[in-house]
Amino acid sequence: xxxxxxxxxxxxxxxxPDPARYLHALADAxxxxxxxxxxxxxxxxxxxxxxxxxxxxxxxxxxxxxEDVKEGQEAMLWADxxxxxxxxxxxxxxxxxxxxxxQALRPGVALQYGDSPAPxxxxxxxxxxxxxxMGMPAFFYRAYYGAHSVRSxxxxxxxxxxxxxxxxxxxxxxxxxxxxxxxxLTRMKEYGAAGD
Numbered sequence: 001x002x003x004x005x006x007x008x009x010x011x012x013x014x015x016x017p018d019p020a021r022y023l024h025a026l027a028d029a030x031x032x033x034x035x036x037x038x039x040x041x042x043x044x045x046x047x048x049x050x051x052x053x054x055x056x057x058x059x060x061x062x063x064x065x066x067e068d069v070k071e072g073q074e075a076m077l078w079a080d081x082x083x084x085x086x087x088x089x090x091x092x093x094x095x096x097x098x099x100x101x102x103q104a105l106r107p108g109v110a111l112q113y114g115d116s117p118a119p120x121x122x123x124x125x126x127x128x129x130x131x132x133x134m135g136m137p138a139f140f141y142r143a144y145y146g147a148h149s150v151r152s153x154x155x156x157x158x159x160x161x162x163x164x165x166x167x168x169x170x171x172x173x174x175x176x177x178x179x180x181x182x183x184x185l186t187r188m189k190e191y192g193a194a195g196d
Contacts (some may be wrong), residue, residue: 006195008034008107009079010043011072013086013097022174022181023133027085029185030131033192042075048154051099061107081127081195082163084153087174088134088141092149101157110161121162128158129196130168131188138172167196 027043034041035195041149049068054060065073076082086097105111111119132149134141141147147170154166171193 005038006080007040007078008081008195009075010041010083011046013046013084015047015094015096017045023085023087025185026131026188029180029188030083033189039195044072044075046096046100046152053099054102065103065106069100069103074101076104079126083129085131088132107159114151121181124162126163128163128166133171133174135175136172138170
């Protein structure tokens with residue numbers, strides 16, 4: 001049985017827009033596989049955006065999303081499946097991605113506060129994949145650090161707004177062999193084709 005084509009948002013969150021970055025090649029491979037399989041794709045490069053940071057809860061609750069953020073926000077709202085690709089920096093997502101999420105996942109868009117202490121999840125029905133690159137071996141990040149920042153992203157941000165299920169691809173030793181890098185590029189293309 002052929003799977004129904006999906007609407008996929010690819011958010012490439014490497015802060016450095018230099019095309020030589022391996023993470024951009026991973027995003028491109030996923031995009032290529034998805035498009036070849038007939039999925040609709042929106043590919044957003046967060047490193048090209050002038051990303052403002054939030055300075056107050058008041059701004060988050062009541063002001064409009066900044067213009068530079070709207071394309072990425074709209075892609076997330078449009079998509080059935082969202083792919084976040086980012087490098088692990090100081091044990092966590094880069095500040096660029098965190099700033100984007102704070103701007104994009106606003107009340108009335110991603111969640112809604114009401115009488116209940118827990119917000120209403122406005123992004124239910126969407127799934128996601130986290131693709132995280134790092135210099136250390138991925139096994140070490142899982143075993144020693146417990147993949148803490150990735151688990152926090154899944155639970156405290158994505159599941160908070162209703163995005164579930166969330167799968168992960170932890171890619172360690174990114175400065176390793178060309179063969180290792182090629183294997184992951186092939187895998188990303190396969191994930192794209194599957195819409196996973």
